Amino acid sequence: MQTVLSPQLQEATQSLIDNxxxxxxxxxxxxxxxxxxxDSEARPLMERLSNSQATVRQQQTSGSVGQAEVDSLRLIQQxxxxxxxxxxxxxxxxxxxxxxxxxNAEISQLLGIDFASFAKHATC
Amino acid sequence: MTSxxxxxxxxxxxxxVVAAARDFAASLAETSQFQAFxxxxxxxxxxxxxxxxxxxxxxxxxxWRGLIMLNALSAExxxxxxxxxxxxxxxxIVEEYFKAQSELATLCQTVGDAISESIGFNYAAACGxxxxx
Numbered sequence: 001m002q003t004v005l006s007p008q009l010q011e012a013t014q015s016l017i018d019n020x021x022x023x024x025x026x027x028x029x030x031x032x033x034x035x036x037x038x039d040s041e042a043r044p045l046m047e048r049l050s051n052s053q054a055t056v057r058q059q060q061t062s063g064s065v066g067q068a069e070v071d072s073l074r075l076i077q078q079x080x081x082x083x084x085x086x087x088x089x090x091x092x093x094x095x096x097x098x099x100x101x102x103x104n105a106e107i108s109q110l111l112g113i114d115f116a117s118f119a120k121h122a123t124c
Numbered sequence: 125m126t127s128x129x130x131x132x133x134x135x136x137x138x139x140x141v142v143a144a145a146r147d148f149a150a151s152l153a154e155t156s157q158f159q160a161f162x163x164x165x166x167x168x169x170x171x172x173x174x175x176x177x178x179x180x181x182x183x184x185x186x187x188w189r190g191l192i193m194l195n196a197l198s199a200e201x202x203x204x205x206x207x208x209x210x211x212x213x214x215x216x217i218v219e220e221y222f223k224a225q226s227e228l229a230t231l232c233q234t235v236g237d238a239i240s241e242s243i244g245f246n247y248a249a250a251c252g253x254x255x256x257x
Contacts, residue, residue: 003234005235013239017238022136026243097245110153112162114252115232118229119232120248
């Protein structure tokens with residue numbers, strides 16, 4: 001069942017979202033995300049990293065990790081660590097997350113509950 | 125005025141964002157779900173029978189933690205633990221507390237999902253501890 005938010009809570013939520021998105025750290029993160037999506041080298045590299053990691057994980061599960069796949073993953077990881085667009089994206093994301101944690105701490109302190117824990121969907 | 129200066133005017137300072145977070149918390153605190161949870165939590169804290177039932181259940185859980193993790197409880201131990209758990213969770217005041225907690229969680233999840241969709245990553249996952257250790 002869909003929970004209906006009161007107009008007051010809806011407005012306060014939207015104001016929090018708008019202000020978060022207008023903060024320097026989130027603006028930097030959004031810009032870095034846009035750049036990584038548009039970059040002809042960074043995006044395919046991230047996709048290759050993700051695919052290679054998935055393959056190695058799959059091989060680890062089945063107990064037959066191939067040396068060629070591990071070497072390939074290391075090579076991609078080295079290229080990722082040298083790519084300025086990816087590094088800027090990773091750093092901006094970490095800074096945005098740190099800021100979000102501060103905001104969550106503020107909300108939680110006022111409410112007397114950890115808001116993020118209540119907002120988390122049960123998965124395990 | 126340059127476009128950079130205009131952009132700078134559009135930036136929300138950390139103080140402004142914190143103020144918006146406080147307004148948000150105040151609005152959430154005024155909801156019926158939050159107030160019902162606070163009242164239920166207070167009744168639960170003040171109820172001696174509920175606290176004793178919780179204590180008895182938790183005591184056994186701690187004492188048998190190793191066996192529980194290894195799934196090595198005997199049939200008698202399993203029955204005793206189940207009985208202590210039922211004696212706790214079936215108390216009306218505890219049921220009310222869990223119901224209020226669940227209703228507040230549903231509200232917080234709706235709000236959290238709205239924030240997550242807008243900011244580009246999962247709010248609860250970014251701020252919370254992993255539930256899987």
